[in-house]
Amino acid sequence: MAEAYLRLSALAHLGLEARAVADPGEAGVVLSERPGRGQIDLRGEAEDAGFLGAVEQAIGLALPLEAGTTASGGAATALWLGPNEWLVVTPPDGQGAAAEALRAALKDLWAAVTDVSDSRAVIGLSGRHARDVLMKGCSLDLHPRVFGPGRSAQSAVARALVLLHQTDEAPSYDLYVHRSFAEYLWLWLEDAAAEYGLAVVSGG
Amino acid sequence: MLLIPCPWCGPRDETEFSCGGEGHIPRPADPAALTDPEWADYLFMRKNPKGVHTERWVHSQGCRRWFNVARHTVSHEILAVYKMGEPPPETGADSKQNRT
Amino acid sequence: MSPQRHRLAAGGRIDRSRPLNFTFNGRRFEGYAGDTLASALIANGVTPVARSFKYHRPRGIVGAGAEEPNAIVQLETGARTQPNQRATRVELYDGLTAASVNCWPSVNFDLGAVNNLLKRLLPAGFYYKTFMWPPGFWMRYEYFIRRAAGLGKAPAAPDPDRYDKMHCHADVLVVGGGPSGLAAALAAGRTGARVILADGQNEFGGALLDGGAEIDGGPALDWVAAAVAELEAMAEVRLLPRATVAGYYDHNYLTIVERVTDHLGAAAPANLPRQRLWKVRAGQVVLATGSVERPLVFADNDRPGIMLASAAATYVNRYAAKPGSRAVVFTNNDSAYRVALDLAEAGIEVAAVVDPRPEPEGPLPARTRARGIEVLGGQAVVAAHGGGRVAAVEVMGLDQAGGGVIGESRRVRCDLVCVSGGWNPTVHLFSQSGGRLRYDDALAGFVPDRSAQAERSVGAAAGTFALADCLARGFEAGLEAAAEAGFRRKGRSRRAPKAPAQEEAPLRPFWVVPSTVARGRGTKHFIDLQNDVTVADVALAVREGYRSAEHLKRYTTMGMGTDQGKIGNVTGLAVLSELVDADIPSVGTTTFRPPYTPVGFGLLAGREVGALADPVRKTAIHRWHEDRGAAFEDVGQWKRPWYFPRAGESMHDAVNRECLAVRNSVGVMDASTLGKIDIQGPDALRLLNWVYTNAWDNLKIGRCRYGLMLGEDGMVMDDGVTTRLAEHHYLMTTTTGGAAGVLAWLEMWLQTEWLDLKVHLTSVTEHWATVAVAGPRARELLSALTSDIDLSAKAFPFMSMRAGTVAGVPARVFRISFTGELSFEINVPASYGMAVWNAVMMAGEKYGVTPFGTEAMHILRAEKGYIIVGDETDGTTTPGDVGMDWIVSKKKPDFIGKRSLSRPDTAREGRKQLVGLLTQDPKEVLPEGGQIVAEPEKKPPMKMIGHVTSSYWSASLGRSIALALVYGGHKRHGETVHVPLIGKTVSAVVSEPRFYDPEGVRLRG
C-alpha cells in the first residue's frame, strides 16, 4: 500500500478541517467530508443463492435484496444500487482485503468486483434542518414514513447524481457523490443550508 | 413532470429517466439479409400513436435499469411498466383507441 | 405627506398603530400594516393609478386580488426592481416605492394618450397589419412600441436576492384557504394525512376576511382563527400563506410561489430567501380557488372609480378604505346588494342599485330598499361620464329581451360605480390539470366538469356559492381526498362546520349594455382592460373572419396581458357568441396555461446562478493547474487546462512552447477526464466485437487496441483505446464528452437486446487520475519513478499496459499515444493523482518537463491526422469518410452500424471526406468552419464543396495545417481549393491528412 500522506481527499483543497468546530451549537445544518472509505462495486446474480452465500462467506454480509435498502455485516455495509449491483463500503483501507476475499469467493461465478474507492466522495449531512436542505435539491420523498434510517437511494441532489444513505433518526445522511462533482455539491449544500445556520465538523 | 414507477426503485420524477423511444423493436437477426427499405424501416420508422404507446425507458439517474412503459400519449397516463423481455400486458386499450 | 383622507375611522384588518410610509409615482404617502399597496392608494384617494396599454386612458383600481388588470406597478428601483406587480397583491411595507407602468412621461400627463385620439388607427389586428410588413421591419418598430407601451422594465443589475426551491410530497394539497379550503384541510388533516394548504393572501380566510359571515353560530373569522390554530398544531400539516399555486402539471405535480420576505422590504432577514418555489407531488388535490367577479360592459366602463362590487366591499370591510363617497351599484345578481348594504354601513352614500332584472325580489333587495336605497329594476347603466374619474352614470330602461334600451335616460351623479355581472369560478388550475369545463347556464359561466387527475374542485371554484354548501362540500372533499390517499377518519367523527342558509334570486345573464349610439363611435366598451380590447374590436375581428375563440384571442390580444384576462375572458366569449349567433359553450373557451400569475425569472433560476449555475467538474489535479495559472477550457461540465501561459506569454506563445516541448523533450498532461469503463465477464469479448468496427479476438492480455464505435446508422459515434487486463477483463476508454453516453449505449444493448451476454460494466472514470507523459524523453523521466516496470521498448512495446508502482503508488501504465510521440499514460487512484503529478514534475525538471493543455494536444494530434470525434465527425460521418476503412472489419459477420455502411447513401462516391489542407501562404491559418469552394466567385452564392474542421499553427512544422471535410476529397489530393473570407480568399492545396511522422516511427520508439 502506498503511503497515506500521498493521498488527498476530494475536498482537501477547501480547508474544511481548519473550519471544523467541535460543537456545532445552534447550527441547523452540520456538514463534513468523510474521506477514505473503501468502496467496492459488486455485481452478481441476486437470484443465485450460491452468489449470495459466497459473498456472505467472504465478507460476513448478507446483501440487501430490496431496492433502496442497506445491510451491514462484518466490517462492511452494502448499499443496493440495482437488482444485480451493490456498493460495498468498508472502513478506510479495508477495500483491498475485502475485494480480494470477494474475488476469491466469486471466481467461479458470473460476478464482478471493482475497486471504486476513489470514485465517490462522501459528504456527511446532519442537523435538524438536514432534511430541509435535501428537499431543496432532491425530489425523493424523504418523509420519515417513507425514508428512514438504513434507507438508501440514487437520485439527483441539485445537478449532481448522489447515492443517499440515511444513517440515523436525527436525521443524518451520507451523500456519495462522484469525485469531480464533490466541490460543486459541497458549495451547493453550503448555500442551501445558509438559511438554517451551518457548521462544519471533522468527518475523518 | 411525469411520475414514472421504476419496476425496482418505485415512483420517481421523470427527470431521473431517459426515454429510449418505441419498444418491442428487436434488432434483426441477420441485417445483411435485409433489403435497404427493410433495414431503413428498422432504423428509422417509428409509430407515433395518439393513444397507448409502448416505449422503453431507463432509470438513468437511479438504478440504471431499462424497462418498458405503456403510456397514453395524450393523457400521459402510465398503464403499465414491465421488464425487458416481457411481452406488453393487456392495457385495456390498443393504440388505435383515442382516449382523450 | 398627505393624511389618509379616505380611511374609515374604525374597522378593517389593518393595524392603525403601525403606520408605514411609501412612495408612489414620486409622491410620499402613509398606510398601515395590513394594507396592500392598492388599499393604501385608495385610503389616500390616489386616482388614476395607471394608464392603459394601447390608448393610454387613465385607469383606476378595479379589483382587490390576483385578477387586477389596471393597477400594475413597477416595484422598487435599481437591482431589486420588479415589473408587472399587481398593486392589489403587493403588501405594504415601510419604505415601499412603486410607479405606474404604461405611463410615459407621467400618469396625469401622458403623451401616449394621443393614441386615444387616433383610435381609428389602432383597431384590432393593428400590430399584425402594420408592423409585420415589410418583412423584417418588426425589429425596428419594436423598440418604439415597447417604449410607448410600457410593460415595465427588467432590472439592469444582477438580482441581489436569494431564491429558493423546495421539493415536497403531500397526500392532500388544498389550494385556497377560504371557507371551502379550510374545511377541506381540517377534514384531511384530522386523518393524519400529510396536507399542504396554500393560499395567495397573507392570511387564511379568503372571502371571509371581508367579515360579516357567520359559522357555527359565531363570527366566521373566529372560526377561521380556530381552524388555522388547529391546523398549525397538526404535525403533518404545512400551512403556506402568501403562496400562489402557479401551475398544475401532469401526474399531480404542482408549483407554488411562496413570497417569503417580499412583504418585509428592507426589514427582510438576510438568511431568508425572497421567494420559494415549492414543487409538490400530491396524492390528491383539492381546488378551492374561489371565483372572480366579472364586470358589466357599458360605454366608457374603464373610467377610474368603476370597480368590481366585491372589490369595493373588500376595501371597505377588510382595509377600512373608502373607494368613493357616492356610489352606484350596477348588478345582475343578488351578491352586490350585500355590497350596497356594506357601503351604506360604512357611511358611503349609495345613490342607487341598478339591476337589469325586471323585478328584483328576495331578502337582499328587500333589505336594501329598507335601508332607503333606491333599487332601479329592469334598468342598466349605459354610459359613464367623467375624465380622470367617473362623475356620473347614464341609466336607462331595458326592453324585455335586454337587447335594447327604452325610455328617457337619467343621469346619476357618483364617484364610484360597483359592478357585478356574476361570478366566474376560478378554473385556471383545473383547466391546466387537463380537466374538462362545462358551461353552466344558471351561473352563466364555466365550471369544472370532468377531472383528468386525482383532483376535486369545491366551493366557488366549482360553482358553489352559498357559505353553508362551501363548508359542507369542502369538508367532505377533504375526507374523500384523504381516504383515497389511504387515510381514514380516526376516532370520533367530527362534523362539518355549519353556516346559516342564504336565499338568493338567480342572476340574469347579461354582458354588454345596449347603447344608444353605435358601439365604437365616440365611446368605448371595454372587455379586456389590461390590453384595451373593446366590444368593437371583437366585432371587427369577427367581420374579418376570426370566429373561433383561439383566433379571436390572438388577433385582438384579448386575455393575453399579464392578468391573462381573469376578469374579461368570459365576457369576451359571450360577445363573440352573440356576434356569431352561437351559444357560449359552442364558441368554447381558450386554454389556460401556467403560470396562474406571473412568476419572476429569479425564482425560476433559484440558486442555479453564478458558481452554482451548473456543476463544474474538476480533476484530482485541478488545483495544481489553477495554481500554475492555467487557462481552462470547458469540455462538457469539466474544466480542462487549455494552456499554461508563463508571464508575458500570449496564448500563441504558450501553445507553441508546449507543442515543441512534447516534440523535442517531454510534456505532461492531465488526461483524467477520459471516460473509463471496466468490462468484466465471459462475454466481454463478444460485446467488444459487437460495438467496435474492428475484430478483438486476438488481443492478448496486457495489450491495447484502438477502436471506433458507430451508431446503428453507420456514423462514427465515439473512439478510444481498450485494454485487455485479464482473460475476461477489459478496460475501455472513451472520449471525455462521450463517457456517460458510451456507458449508457453499452448498457442499453446489454439490457434490451443481448440479455444473454454475461458482461458487467462499471464506470471507473472517477476512480482513476491519468497523467500522460509524452515526448522523446518520456521513458527517461518515467524510469526515475518506477523500479518494478521494465520500460524498455522490447519489454513494454507500443499499445501495451503494465501494472506496477509509480512514485510509490500502485499504478497501471499504458503505452499509448495521442500526440505521435513516445508516451505513457499513468493511471493511479484519484486520491494519489496530485502526488504522482508532482512526482512527475519533479523527476522531469532536468528535462524541462512542460505541462501542456488541450490546445497543444489538439495540434499535436492534428499534425498526426488523428481525428477528434465531434470535430472531424459530426454525426453524418462514416469511418470511410475519415479515411478509416482500415479499422472496419470485413470478416466480422455483424457489428453495430455494419449494415448501414452498405446503404446506397453511405456507400456512394463523392461524400464529404477527410483531407489535409496546406495554405499557399504557410503563415495563413484558416478559420475553423471556413467554407471551401472550388471556384471562388466575386460574391456569394458560391458552390460550397466542404468545410474546415480543425486548423492550427504547427510550431513543429513552422507552418499552418488544417483538416477539412471535402466532397470527394480522397480523390482531390493535389488540387487547389479556396476559402472565401471577409475581404480575402485563402487558397490551399489538398493533401493527405497527415503532416508529421506519417510512418509513426517516433511513437514506437
Ligand SMILES: [Zn+2]
Ligand atoms: Zn430504478
